[in-house]
Amino acid sequence: MFQCSDMITPGVDAHGNPIDSRQIQDHFEEFYAGIFKELYTYSEIKNLHVCDNLADHMAGNVYAKFREEEHAANPVRNFTGRFYVGRSIMVDFSRVTNFRAVPCSQYEKILATTEAATSCI
Secondary structure, three states: OOOOOOOOOOOEOOOOOOOOHEEEHHHHHHHHHHHHHHHHHOOEEEEEEEEEOOOOOOOEEEEEEEEEEHHHHHHHHHOOOEOOOOOOOOOOOOOOHHHHOOOOOOOOHHHHHHHHHHOOO
């Protein structure tokens, strides 16, 4: 859901112009505050996580953990079929309860490849 303006090339926008890191941070904070505020209308949020990692299939994904599990049903229903910045929002329930305990297998492969390339130098 979240798209950072320098997601493809860090520090550079889609037109090749340099982006100030403060602008990137401000953009993220505006997004985070907005999505938090909207999700909080459904129920108290225990955790809100926006993915930012080397494996681009996860970058921008937003995960919200509500105080009560059953409170997650309304946002799933209400976000389904909506669009954000011209892109369809894909909504589903997740079994993940602790993001630090769940490694991304694609990230692990990227990391292993990077480490192997680094060790060969």
